[in-house]
Amino acid sequence: MRVGLLTEGGYPYVGGDAALWCDRLVRGLGQHEFDLYALGCGPCPEEGEHPVALPPQVNRVRTAPPRAAEADGVAYGRRARRRFTERYGELALAVSAGTLGTDADSTSDEQADRFRSALYGLAELAREDGGLVGALRSDTAVSALERACRAPGALRTAREARVPELLAVAAHLERALRPLSLDWYDDDGLGAADLCHATTGGPAALAGLLARHFCGVPLLVTEYGVRLRSHYLGAGPGTATPAVRALLAAFHGRLAAEVYRAAALLTPGNAHARRWQERCGADRARIRTVYPGMDATRFAEAGESPDRAGPHTLVWVGGVEPAKDLVSLLHAFAEIRKERPEARLRIVGAPLGAQGAAYLGHCRVLAAQLFPDEADGVHAVGDNPVSFEEIGGPEAPTLADAYAAGAVVILSSVVEGFPISLVEAMLCGRATVSTDVGAVVEVIGGTGLVVPPRNPRALAEACVGLLRDPERRARLGAAARARALELFTVEQNVAAFHGIYLEIVSHSPVRRVVLDAAGAPLPFATPAESRVPGHWTGPAPRALPGWATTAPVRATSPVAPGGAR
Structure with a gap:
């Protein structure tokens, strides 16, 4: 089948987690054709040049720059x-x-x-x-x-x-409605696709709505972070006046509700995002939760060698910013050392922006105050039990090495969507202690300890309990790795979307005429099955004695079986 993949501000021109996920999806579904439509991206300097080497199943890339022209030259009558x-x-x-x-x-x-x-x-x-x-x-x-x-x-x-x-x-x-002015919605654009897959809400999903409206192309919307929720979080009291915030919230709420109404299927990345979609009017019958896929191979060595961990070492890994609440973690570690003086804490990560850099500096000062460099019977002078490191240094050359160094991996956030660092720790076979935010409980599934956020005492007690019990740490780590390999790998993610593509297309009329090499219609290229309205697995009609039972079938547009389009 032919898929129109709608992205925003990323793949194939910009890197990041979203672009990496798109690239893995396209490469993993080599049996399909892809047309990439990138919103918020300017064209490359040279035709056909992309920062990401595109696989052969990508037919073309069309872009819409982040800023529209100052004047489009259109004068209405x-x-x-x-x-x-x-x-x-x-x-x-x-x-x-x-x-x-x-x-x-x-x-x-x-x-x-x-x-x-x-x-x-x-x-x-x-x-x-x-x-x-x-x-x-x-x-x-x-x-x-x-x-x-x-x-x-x-x-x-x-x-x-x-x-x-x-x-x-x-x-x-005007910025939000720019997809209305694009020339993508014809038989030479999204109209040629069998399916539109919007990889986020907002403008990308709006382009998919228009392809559905003008060309009848079914729409699939994937949200690993709910766009409406991001707007609410970003539009705080200090960003605009109450009137502006109320009007913009209403617009984005209406747009999200229309996207959820019109989409053939929605694929949130976790139950937290699913609840947001249902709250905005999405039909439960059209929602499929698909967890993000991660490359498990780079964590295989650490996961298969749990004995590499330091028995007294706690590890925190991630991007440093206030939402990660390292202050509570440091106070919790002060409580931990009262029970386990030999414990060490390694904070591995780089600051996120200027705010993250300032927050990291504050945390360094707090660590120096809580744990002064003086002999205490366990650590020598100048040997602080808290270290701040970055990936690539001598102590943590790779991400897997950072997780492998810890007996317990900690997540201390007060705000979290899908906790990628937690999944990475699980793939490394490490026991974890996490705060109950975002999709943490859903990801952990009983293979780690969860405590309330902003509660240093509870965090400390959970960590001390695991440091005292190496057998329990081993059991939780093994269970966590097994769960991560079952639910959170690239392979399961790609397989899920392959099945979803076939499900959507099998319920949608065939609109594309298949042509031969000479440009003439190719007869019998598309099987002439009929579409049966309603539920396919509903109860059979009740027949009178002596009469044959025949379900009424209304012939409409022909549809191809899964994989035959």
Whole structure:
């Protein structure tokens, strides 16, 4: 089958965890064809040049730069201007009314329908009359937004919006709606795909919505970090005024709800993300949890040699930032040393940005205060029991070596999504002590100890318990490695998506005409099975005695069986 892979700000032009996951997915599904559509990426300096060497199953790469042109040169006539004013006004009315409530009612359904109609109406206008960049930046857009905020039923905070705030909201909506102006939605673009796979929510998923609307291409949305949640976390009180934050939260909430409604399937990376999607209206029957896949081979040696660990060493590994709460970890270690004076703590990681560097400096000062360099009967002068290291140094040349050095691996975060460092420790066969945040409990599954966040005493007691019991550490480490190899490897991730691709396509009509080398339609290239509406495994109809039972079949567009497209 042919897959249109929608990415944002990453693969194949930018590295990182998301790009690495995309590359492993594409390489692991060599039996399929891929067209890459990268939002927020500029074209490479030379045609065909990419930072990542693309596999042969990638047919082409199309990009949309992060910044749209200052002026797209499109001048709307009177009719197009009137259509834009009507559609944008409807969108603004739906946004100014607030986000969807937790319980569906007639009002929320009406606003959702209004948002949906306005969104696709703007997309159709852009397709027929040119891009929307100029219109979305015009005074007409700001005026429509102001009328919506003053209309009956608008949020109280929206009614308080002033001109500078309206300008800020209009500028944000223009950036968020840039996929409406792309030329990807035709038979030479996403219309040629059998399936659109958006690797994140937001603009990438919006492009998939439009491919579904214009071309009928089914949409799969993968969220390892829920985009709506990220927006809420990033839009704190100090970032904007209450009116701006309320309007933008409403827009992103409406967009997320429409994505979850229209997607054929959703694949969150953990139960935490799944709960967010269900809260925003996603249907449970269309959700499949698929854990991120990790390369287990680089941790194989450490996992198969648990005796390499120092019996008194605690290890923390990750990017240093305030959310990791190393301050609580240091205070917990002070309690640990009262019970186990021979214990050592190795903090392995680099700071994340300027804030992380400042936080690392604060932690170094705190460690020097809590553990002064003086003889204590166990450590000599100048031998501090806490060390700060980075991967690549003499004590931790590789990531696997950092985990292998510890008898217990600690995660002390107060905010965490999917704890990748915890999975890496599990692959190394290490016993773990973690705080109960994000998807930690789901990942651990009973193979490690979990304590409340911001509780140094509880963290210390759990670590002391494991340091005193080497047999328990060995049992937990072996169980953790077995669980990680079963659930969190690249192989299981790729196999899960292969099955999901086939499931979606088997329920979708065939739209593509297969051509031969001469460009003529190839007869019988697509099997002519019929699509059976409803549930395939539902109860058989009850027949009267003496009558044959025949289930009614409505012939529609032909569909290919899994793998035959």
